[in-house]
Amino acid sequence: MAVRVLPLPPVLVLPLLLALVASVHGYGGYGDGKLRVGFYKDSCPDAEAIVREIVAKAVHKDPTANAPLLRLHFHDCFVRGCEGSVLINSTKGNTAEKDAKPNHTLDAFDVIDDIKEALEKRCPGTVSCADILAIAARDAVSLATKVVAKGEWSKDGNLYEVETGRRDGSVSSAKEAVKNLPDSFDGIRKLIKRFASKNLSLKDLTVLSGAHAIGKSHCPSIAKRLRNFTENRDSDPTLDRAYADRLRRRCWRPKDKTTELEMVPGSSETFDTAYYGLVTKRRGLFHSDEALLRNDVTKGLVYRYRDSPETTFLRDFGVSMVNMGRVGVLTGSQGEIRKKCAFVN
């Protein structure tokens, strides 16, 4: 039987063409423009320098300030895409992402506000909050990477070139944050599914998990792993026993929200491949870290980053951060440039 192809109504042709172009270019977003390196070159030439200066000051004052800046960009991108929704405050009728449980330990909002204030003074209404998050994450991780900070990696002291041109969204929902953000108890299948839903690969998952080379966690994020994980009320069998004992002593009050647990004991301010060494020793802090050993591809990559020169990981990390930074972006005439990151205009 001959199949008749019906002509598409003109109203559908343009959106379909745009979607096709977007997919060919690998963009996860639905924006009508494109991200590019140096988007503010003409409209706000000092934008990246201003972000860098404020991030550097914050990290100089408190060396643990780099990790929360990196995490903020991730939590932004995984909910509605990288469009700054993680920064919006709750209102009377709406509980925003910020106030969702997985975001309770987010930090560094004050650094983003300082950057925004400085940029609004220099170039009013020009640089989006979503781009500030992307640039600040890049700078934070660059400053924590020894070869980069020493100027041995690139002339400009950046680990990778960050794309800009994002615009800000105006919706922020705590429910969406809970639904979209990975959980520390996720297994490998769930993690792969979550990342795939953002157009991110198994490689991106493994590389970006390497962000846990820096920063800290708190007892509630691992409490279930230390007790009551199995039916026998035992600890997570995938966690090294001696390490579990040590963590249990530190988290003797499981709900303790103040004790800080270094991601990589002794080196959680330095961005390097030590995380992968810990994961292979079953000493990753989260079940989701250890889960990387439960799939042949992700496991192979964990060992590769542990055993290869650090530059292999650093280069791949930059690529995956750019991939993540493209998720669900608003561009061109979409969205807005917020005047203050915590409020829609």
Ligand code: HEM
């Ligand atoms: C793969 C799934 C992931 C899970 C399940 C996960 C989960 C977590 C959890 C539970 C914490 C600690 C929260 C606390 O107790 O305070 C944390 C911290 C952190 N995460 Fe992830 N994360 C994931 C991926 C990522 C990615 C992709 C990045 C960045 C690219 C990232 C960056 C960070 C950083 C830097 C910290 C430390 C924050 C600080 O010191 O304040 N994580 N993550």
